[in-house]
Amino acid sequence: MYYTEYLPRLNSISVVLDVPKGFFIDVSTKIILKDPHQLSIQSSQTILDFKLPLPITKFSITNLALQNQVLSFKLVLPSIKPDDSSVSTFMNQLDQKWSCNDLKKTPKSNNNHTFQFVCANCETPLIRSEMYTFKDMPSEYWYEMMDFWHCHKPESDHDHSHDKDYKGVLVPHDDHTVIIGTYYLLQKSNSNITDNVTCAKCGCILGEMIQDNVLKILKWKISLVYADQQERFDSKLFMYNSIIDKINSSATRRFKFKLDNAWKYLWVMNLGVKATLNGDTLVNALKVAFTDKIQEKDEDSYELVDIPYSEIVGSFINDLSSMHSKLPQSINCLTMGPTNFQISLISP
Ligand SMILES: [Zn+2]
Ligand SMILES: [Zn+2]
Numbered sequence: 001m002y003y004t005e006y007l008p009r010l011n012s013i014s015v016v017l018d019v020p021k022g023f024f025i026d027v028s029t030k031i032i033l034k035d036p037h038q039l040s041i042q043s044s045q046t047i048l049d050f051k052l053p054l055p056i057t058k059f060s061i062t063n064l065a066l067q068n069q070v071l072s073f074k075l076v077l078p079s080i081k082p083d084d085s086s087v088s089t090f091m092n093q094l095d096q097k098w099s100c101n102d103l104k105k106t107p108k109s110n111n112n113h114t115f116q117f118v119c120a121n122c123e124t125p126l127i128r129s130e131m132y133t134f135k136d137m138p139s140e141y142w143y144e145m146m147d148f149w150h151c152h153k154p155e156s157d158h159d160h161s162h163d164k165d166y167k168g169v170l171v172p173h174d175d176h177t178v179i180i181g182t183y184y185l186l187q188k189s190n191s192n193i194t195d196n197v198t199c200a201k202c203g204c205i206l207g208e209m210i211q212d213n214v215l216k217i218l219k220w221k222i223s224l225v226y227a228d229q230q231e232r233f234d235s236k237l238f239m240y241n242s243i244i245d246k247i248n249s250s251a252t253r254r255f256k257f258k259l260d261n262a263w264k265y266l267w268v269m270n271l272g273v274k275a276t277l278n279g280d281t282l283v284n285a286l287k288v289a290f291t292d293k294i295q296e297k298d299e300d301s302y303e304l305v306d307i308p309y310s311e312i313v314g315s316f317i318n319d320l321s322s323m324h325s326k327l328p329q330s331i332n333c334l335t336m337g338p339t340n341f342q343i344s345l346i347s348p
Helices: 087-093 139-148 235-249 296-301 310-326
Strands: 002-007 012-018 030-035 038-042 047-051 060-067 070-076 116-119 125-128 133-136 177-180 184-187 207-210 214-218 222-226 229-232 254-259 262-277 280-291 333-336 339-346
Touching: 002 047, 012 047, 235 262, 235 280, 235 310, 235 339, 254 310, 262 310, 262 339, 280 310, 310 339
Parallel strands: 133 177
Antiparallel strands: 002 012, 002 262, 012 070, 030 038, 038 047, 060 070, 116 125, 116 222, 177 184, 184 214, 207 214, 222 229, 254 262, 262 280, 280 339, 333 339
């Protein structure tokens, strides 16, 4: 296993890799660049190749250490112009999936883009593009995301309910308009969808009814079909966007989620991470520490994140655990006082 991460402030790449038993470094050991994206460690008995998070041409090596079959070092890069991946700019670079702009990738016939949204479970067509006009939720309504973040108060002193408030959210006012939000579609009516917002064919839940009898269809419950393509909306993207949005709008990077009556605590350590992990390249990832248990005195420093879709939180926690298990053991945990964190990454 290996992990490399670009450290913009130090203009260097940290490298951690598990090496085979008996690996040692001597005068014949060479660290060479095979190509701008690939580094190779060559000793008399072993060759270890690994991918870099960004292309490089020159480097020097510091902090070389070999301990317990873990080799670690830093590649210091010649000075380059500062990285522009601040939080706000990298958020803007992410095209919203299935926005009007994104849907322009679908083929055109008679001047109209042709695509369908189908039930993700049974693939019954739900929305055919030729029957509707599509509109994005205007950008001034981006606080739609804030549904989930409004509450900063501890559980105890509560004088309001957590019923979602859709005031200010634009809703379609006729039957042939579909409004596209960041993670949902809004429709006035649809003969393929029941009043309980389930698929009329297979009965699986597609979303919920909101004010004025508007259907709110969750993007991860449907698939986009066009030409010979079929696309899913990964609910992970919703969690990722939600966390970025929360960081941008509040002073904290510590959050707590509730799943099956148990708390999960998440601390976002780094944003906009460029890294490689066992052959995969991660861009704009979040490096996070998570745990089930913190000290009682720290409870207030974690802000409640109220995600009303438990299946989304569940698969998010699963993703965190599986990413965690891919990291080299020497760097996959962090102990702070009595609290043990597991390290993981969230990539969009
Ligand atoms: Zn269905
Ligand atoms: Zn509240």
